[in-house]
Amino acid sequence: MFDRAKQILIAGFCINLCIGILFTWSVFKKALVVNLGWSNAEASLPYTVAIITFSVTLLLAGILQDKFGPKRVLIAGTICSGLGLIASGYITSPTQLIFTFGILAGGGIGFSYACLSPAAMKWFHPSKRGLVNGLIAAGFGLAGVYLAPLLTSLIASYGINYSFNILGIALLCIATPLAFTITNPPANYVPVASTNKEEKKAVVAQAEMRWTDMLKTTQFYSIWIMYLCASSTGLMIIGNITSIAATQANMTDAAHLVVILALFNTSGRVFAGMLCDKIGGLKTLTLSFVLSIANMILFPHYTTHAGLILGMAVAGLCYGTLPAVFPSLAAGFYGLKNYGTNYGVVYTAWGVSGFIGPVIAAAAVDSTGTYELAYFYSATIMGVALVFSVLTKNPAAKTATNTQPEKNESLKVNATA
Known part of the structure; x- marks a missing residue:
């Protein structure tokens, strides 16, 4: 069974490598503006709609996979993503691309992403939950590292329309067959326990919760606010990398900064997942x-190439922490039985942050001509997140004092989340 667990983990990682195309939209955007003559607003809108659709469908997919299992939902998601990309190659207007990429492909990505972590976590012992989440999420972040140069080459050779077609066909041929391999473990499956004494202490008794019960806990609102604040800061930097480089360091070509951020974003997901298993999600x-x-606080002083590399690396590392730790928190606080739905509700914080981050940056630049005010606002909201991370307590601690785990092994969850 452990070999099967590793197969699920590898397949999930590879599927995320295929569907992580949202990180490469800047490449598409540039081609739409330069090659097709679209305005920046027209070229940005499909991406904005895709983020919204991604967040909404992730919640819907979480509900469906809790009920029907991950395989069928995941297959539908990869097919929808592939067809959406292929259809994007035949568009003739911004409105059409909003539908084909923003809604069809964006929805398919949400359906696919929602199924991978829940399925993988059920195959592994709770003491490995952070690492599993980190590795699964790393595939999504790593996609930008290879897709950005690949798409640049494809667009230069075949044009943007054929590039959409090629990407969609490749996704269908690679991700969809892998989707058939993603399943939940058998009902009587028990993950292999760790031999590490500290990791064994990570397991305490806690009842599974539905989303309606989750909303009655103060911890949910703490998690939601922390996710909102941290995501807003990360997306503010991610969405303005090239503009920040041009404004602060007079860099006209900052594409390599995108790759640096993506690499550290990926590293952050794996490292934070491992750290989460060792010291707990809240401490991480x-x-x-x-x-x-x-x-x-230091970002206004990054006025050189080396300084910006450092700033982007740290920003990527911190942002990469979020998709590794917050799924573990949701699973550890509220269990795995209804995890798909529960995490879908938690993930709405990321969808809202997609508005806040860009608004902070736009307001700062429009009013002052620089990003310094955006950095100040971001540091402030991160201070709010920090307070919540310190004050929030794991509900498992209270539950464990009133529960006898030896009488109900099914109630075990990861307290280190």
């Missing part, structure tokens, strides 16, 4: 938030 978030606040 606290360390990440402190580092992010320091980075935002």
Whole structure:
């Protein structure tokens, strides 16, 4: 069964490598503006709609996979993503691309992404939950590293329309067959326990919760606010990399900064997942938030190439912490039985942050001509997140004092989340 667990993990990682195309939209955007003569607003709107659709469908997919299992939902998601990309190659107007990429492909990505972590976590012992989440999420972040140069080459050779077609066909041929391999473990499956004494202490008794019960806990609102604040800061940097480089360091070509951020974003997901298993999710978030606040305070002083590399690396590392730790928090606080739905509700914070981050940056630049005010606002909201990370307590701690795990093994969850 452990070999089967590793197969699920590898397949999930590879599927995320295929569907992580949202990180490469800047390449498409540039081609739409330069090659097709679209305005920046027209070229940005499909991406904005895709983020919204991604967030909404992730919640819907979480509900469906809790009920029907991950395989069918995941297959539908990869097919929808591939067809959406292929259809994007035949568009003739911004409105059409909003539908084909923003809604069809964006929805398919949400359906696919929602199924991978829940399925993988059920195959592994709770003491490995952070690492599993980190590795699965790393595939999504790593996609930008190879897709950005690949798409640049494809667009230069075949044009943007054929590039959409090629990407869609490749996704269908690679991700869809892998989707058939993703399943939940058998009902009587018990993950292999760790031999590490500290990791064994990570397991305590806690009842599974539905989303309606989750909303009655104060911890949910703490998690939601922390996710909102941290994501807003990360997306503010990610969405303005090239503009920040041009404004602060007079860099006209900052494409390599995108790759650097993507690499550290990926590394952050794996490292944070491992750290989460060792010291707990809340402590991991606290360390990440402190580092992010320091980075935002220092960002106005990154006026050289080396300084911007450092700033982008730290920003990527901190942002990468989020998709590794927050799924573990949701699973550890509220169980795995209804995890798809529960995490879908938590993930709405990321969808809202997609508005806040760009608004912070736009307001700062429009009013002052620089990003310094955006850094100040980001440091402030990260301070709010830091307070919540320190004050939030794991509900498992209280539950464990009133529960006898030896009488109900099915109630075990990861307290280190």
